[in-house]
Amino acid sequence: MSNSEDRRWKVGELAKATGLTVRTLHHYDEVGLLVPWKRTSAGHRLYAGQDVRRLYHILALRRLGLRLEQIGSLLDDDDVSLVETVRRHLEQVERELEHQHRLRRRLRQILDALERSVEPTVNEFIDAMEAMTVIETIVEDVVIRLPADEADEPSPPLVREGYRVVLLKERGGERVLPIWIGAQEGDLLAARLGEWSQKRPMGPDLTAQLLKAGGVHVERVVIAGAREMTFYATVTVKAAGESHEVDARPSDALNLAVRVGAPVFVATEVIDQSGLASRPGDAEGRVADTQGEWRSLSQDIIRSLQPREARAD
Structure with missing residues (x-):
């Protein structure tokens, strides 16, 4: 020894x-x-x-x-091994290094401009601050929990009445931020992510079309804060050459972002506090749970939750 x-x-x-x-x-x-x-x-x-x-x-x-x-x-x-802990720790360190590398590149741009006696642009300063305070994410999926005794039912009652969970995945990393949103907003988000055909535009589609018709550009969406498991978002839009930041519910902001192709960011402190190290589950996107099973929201599930008369509308 x-x-x-x-x-x-x-x-x-x-x-x-x-x-x-x-x-x-x-x-x-x-x-x-x-x-x-x-x-x-x-x-x-x-x-x-x-x-x-x-x-x-x-x-x-x-x-x-x-x-x-x-x-x-x-x-x-006993199932938690030192090997797995070190592996997950290494993955997190690599994510942090990538974040620092992005910040380093942006600071280098500012320094190069200063050394040439050129005033850095406002956008370069904004990019540097953004790298320090927010992390870009991907709207990866919308999931629901099917209770064990209802998982095989065509229209599970708790799913019909309950919430959806949208998963924001760190771009270039593994961390995932789960956000609970309303059933209707979650279904609309899943429909857009799945590119499911719809007979007529829904609320978020109309909003996106109105903004486009008015010459308003959606610059980005930020999940800016969280208090007592309630998340808060902002939407930055540009109109007539000026940018404006508008408060929004995450569900509305995300539905808009996926329709106009706007980037989605999460405040660093939010994902640090509320993010998961990775998305659990198997290759089919199913997650075991003591109270049921988490499953990706599919078009078939959504259709099974709609009243028959609504499907024909």
Whole structure:
């Protein structure tokens, strides 16, 4: 066994070596997340190599956005391996590096202009700030949960009356931001993503056509904030040479974005706090759940939820 494996760390030594605070290590001990290998007769904490490994698990999972209580459950699960934790940590670091590379390119453009005694354009400054504060995403899918006892029914009651979940996937990364939206808005969004034919334009289609007819260009949509699981969005439009930012519900903003081809961004702090490390599920887009099954919203499912008279309209 190597010397590093034999070594024992006092709490202050481990805190200094890892960049944590003593208070943090004390808290992890108090909540049972990282209990020291032993205590001395004087009550001082001593940490062993196995504790260092567990501490890495904790910090890596924290970086992936998990709460302490979730981490505790995962660490007690024999199916969660160190290999998987390191792999997911590496994937996140690579995403962060890509984000920093984008910022570096934009800062380089500004610096090059300054070194040539040329005033950088306003757009170059905006691009640099955008790289610092928002992350571009893709409207990937709309999913629903089919309760286990209703999954095989042609028109599941809870699905008909419930909500949809739109998944925003980080461009060039794996993180996914789930946003709960109303059933009608979710169905319209899924219909557009699936390019399903419709007999007449719906509300978002009319809005997009009116903006186009009025010479208004939708520049971007941003999921700008979240409070108590309620998300807030803004839509930036340009008309007569001037840009205007308008508050909107995410469901309305996303339905507009996919119809006019506007980019969708998410504030960095929002996806850091509410994003998932990756989208769970199998190749068919189905996600196992103790209360049912998550499934991509298909045209057949939507048609099964509509009253027969509405289908003929």
